[in-house]
Amino acid sequence: CKVVVLISGSGSNLQALLDASAEAGASFSVCTVISNKPEAFGLIRAAEAGVPTSVVNHRNFSSRESFDQALIAEIDQQQPDLVVLAGFMRILTPEFVRHYRGRLLNIHPSLLPKYQGLHTHQRALEAGDNKHGVTVHFVTEELDGGPAIVQAIVPIKEGDTPESLAKRVQVQEHVIYPMAVTWFAQKRLKMLEDRTQLDGELL
């Protein structure tokens, strides 16, 4: 299974995917990493793993539509089976999302449907929640609203800051993202209308 990963920053989730793809018997390989930011550290991680990279800099485009068209062109050169958003901090156009329907994944640091959007750790703390977590989901036109695939839950502890909580969540991100990509690569995972099917069961 050929996977294209889109990043904007540190790329720790990318690293987890690269590590999983390098294991014996891995069912997917990362064929290219694309960043919208030339300075993203994830580009270095990819290069160190011997994976080709490219930059499609959103600043060089006058509209979201033209940026997304360029991104589609760059991705489709690879003819990937799956496109994985890993800390890709741009909102994608409906056209982009439709183009990759059923083969576009995102990871969002909250227990969706709670806390769509930004600053999720801070919001969970401010709400006084006693647990928090992360969700891998299919991407649909609704921002952070597509069918969920897998979630990991972490406790919120006394004295937690957004940073300490983010760290605890990230450990789990690095477990569940490679897991979901592996399921997809093994053809165990499908998006049906607005539901996820795993091993023939609706989630």
Ligand code: GRF
């Ligand atoms: C992660 O927290 C992920 O949940 C969110 O963006 C962050 C990316 O981190 N979507 P990294 O670049 O993978 O380290």
